[in-house]
Amino acid sequence: KAGVTQTPRYLIKTRGQQVTLSCSPISGHRSVSWYQQTPGQGLQFLFEYFSETQRNKGNFPGRFSGRQFSNSRSEMNVSTLELGDSALYLCASSLFQGSDTEAFFGQGTRLTVV
């Protein structure tokens, strides 16, 4: 069974630009969550999508958005990039909505904003 796939693995963008990251969950999983990992703040919850709807959202500005498609694949978009957005962005998939179930993580996308 293929795991969670995130593309691209690495990305370098300039301040002010926007970026789109992609996540393909494990086959059959309908929930996709996104997390940001930075050295200072650790892993922080961005949002969760289930059945193409955003179900939960963490404490991040509106520049961070996402969507989920009918095949459960998800994209995350960050607009007007800031230097502080440099981080590892992790996607996790689960069978069910909510986090009180096992979440399987992808390898992440390392975003560097210069």
Added chain:
Amino acid sequence: DQQVKQNSPSLSVQEGRISILNCDYTNSMFDYFLWYKKYPAEGPTFLISISSIKDKNEDGRFTVFLNKSAKHLSLHIVPSQPGDSAVYFCASSARGGADGLTFGKGTHLIIQP
């Protein structure tokens, strides 16, 4: 304010001995707790979890203990093996995960031969 704290950034243990990783939380609404393991350049891998209705859960070499009154949980690895060297994250959730998982900052476990 950190709701999940792992106060030891690193821990060194001899191969074959017991590794004990600790985690404290402040949010009394947390009702589900998980441990993840992370190798460099990989995403976190789920290890073991425990619901707040239990105080212990065991899976092979891994046992998680939960002390609700102290708001403390620990992960025991016995015996420790070289492949256990990794960063371990404690995570918690509440309200069926409505706010996602709240992670600690991790403990780097080093198993020495």
